[in-house]
Amino acid sequence: LQADTVLSVEDLSVSYGKVQALEDVDIDVRSGETVAVIGPNGAGKSTLVDTIGGFHEYDGSVRFNGTEVADTSTPELIENGLFYCTERRDLFDFMSVEQNLRLGSYLNGEGEEKRLEEVFDLFPRLEERRSQETQSLSGGEKQMLSLGRGLMSDPEFLILDEPSIGLAPVILQDISEALESIQELSVEILICEQNITFALEHADRLYLLENGSVRRSGTPDSLESDKFVETYIGG
Numbered sequence: 001l002q003a004d005t006v007l008s009v010e011d012l013s014v015s016y017g018k019v020q021a022l023e024d025v026d027i028d029v030r031s032g033e034t035v036a037v038i039g040p041n042g043a044g045k046s047t048l049v050d051t052i053g054g055f056h057e058y059d060g061s062v063r064f065n066g067t068e069v070a071d072t073s074t075p076e077l078i079e080n081g082l083f084y085c086t087e088r089r090d091l092f093d094f095m096s097v098e099q100n101l102r103l104g105s106y107l108n109g110e111g112e113e114k115r116l117e118e119v120f121d122l123f124p125r126l127e128e129r130r131s132q133e134t135q136s137l138s139g140g141e142k143q144m145l146s147l148g149r150g151l152m153s154d155p156e157f158l159i160l161d162e163p164s165i166g167l168a169p170v171i172l173q174d175i176s177e178a179l180e181s182i183q184e185l186s187v188e189i190l191i192c193e194q195n196i197t198f199a200l201e202h203a204d205r206l207y208l209l210e211n212g213s214v215r216r217s218g219t220p221d222s223l224e225s226d227k228f229v230e231t232y233i234g235g
């Protein structure tokens with residue numbers, strides 16, 4: 001194990017009754033890295049993200065800064081700088097954009113105003129709509145809000161579950177640019193994606209998950225020419 005490993009997943013297995021969703025998965029994320037986990041529907045990406053977030057029992061080891069996730073509560077994980085950013089499922093529809101953003105910093109109120117400004121700099125569309133009710137936002141705007149709210153907790157480690165899902169190209173471009181700005185802040189980022197092109201563009205390293213197992217891993221360059229990966233990009 002390298003000294004600068006921030007997230008270390010070793011021999012991870014998770015099952016739902018008889019369904020084995022993950023089997024002997026090894027993944028690590030090192031300091032400052034963006035890592036993507038790619039794979040088709042049902043590959044186990046959501047199960048992986050939820051397990052890292054402390055929501056599943058598991059066999060094997062999931063360590064964040066050396067601490068086993070099973071020994072830590074989810075609020076503690078957030079306080080330790082892990083933030084789990086879902087695909088806009090967890091926004092409060094009847095609250096305003098600004099209220100949802102401020103909720104992101106409820107465990108870490110220090111510097112809230114400054115971070116709100118930073119999020120508005122990243123996403124001017126959110127600033128224009130700061131008083132608007134969240135339920136009236138478009139899908140892409142909700143995705144921005146979900147990402148923005150994750151940033152409000154000032155995370156060291158950001159997990160993005162399908163950041164590109166269902167987005168029109170122009171919104172995808174906004175999310176891409178925001179992601180690049182976030183990468184400059186040198187946080188570690190784990191992206192779970194079905195959109196392999198998006199993942200290849202943004203990740204330092206990738207893991208291809210299929211039927212709950214890691215089938216391939218490597219840098220974008222090494223995977224782009226891999227026939228096995230190509231079949232997914234083609235599809």
Ligand code: ATP
Nearest residue numbers: 016019020021039040041042043044045046047048
């Ligand atoms: P998608 O991209 O479609 O969301 P995924 O890669 O995130 O897929 P998971 O949602 O992690 O995949 O599912 C992995 C496997 O576990 C699938 O076969 C799924 O049917 C199964 N599974 C997920 N949740 C449950 C559950 N609560 N009970 C039983 N099986 C489940």
